[in-house]
Amino acid sequence: MEELTAYEEQIMKIFWKLNRAIVRDVLHELPAPKPPYTTLASTVKVLEKKGYLGHKSYGKTNEYYTLVAESDYRKKSFNHLVKNFFGGSVENVLSFLVKEKKVSEKEIQEMQKLIDDYSKKQ
Incomplete structure (x- = not known):
């Protein structure tokens, strides 16, 4: 693509x-x-x-x-961003967002819940 x-x-x-x-x-x-x-x-x-x-x-x-779904384009674009600007690390992305105050406390709690739910499924 x-x-x-x-x-x-x-x-x-x-x-x-x-x-x-x-x-x-x-x-x-x-x-x-x-x-x-x-x-x-x-x-x-x-x-x-x-x-x-x-x-x-x-x-x-x-x-x-x-011919290309928006969700597929979004995934590709995000993966490109993570790889090229954050060394392939989602942790670096989250750290950047928190440090730049682009994520609220509520959003951090929601992300933590997603992580916890994901961990329980593994």
């Missing part, structure tokens, strides 16, 4: 929301200022080339559909 640019990811989020769409549908979902239709169409073609989208033709109109 190839990496996506921030813009490509934005477009994929719309496809994951809509599941199937023509370029004009995606254009309507984008916030202002909207890109030119041709720019968006080119990006959709790139996403298809990267294997994220497929299409079905109806005359001159292409309806695009997702």
Whole structure:
């Protein structure tokens, strides 16, 4: 699975929301200022080339559909982040979040409960 640019990811989020769409549908979902239709169409073609989208033709109109589930992309992206920025260590990720105060006390307790529940299943 190839990496996506921030813009490509934005477009994929719309496809994951809509599941199937023509370029004009995606254009309507984008916030202002909207890109030119041709720019968006080119990006959709790139996403298809990267294997994220497929299409079905109806005359001159292409309806695009997702080939990669959002959950699969999320897993891959998170694993990439953990590997490349935190040395592959989930402990380093959690430590970073706690130190940067990005995690509340309640969230820490919820994570501890998840860990405890997981440990009981093992």
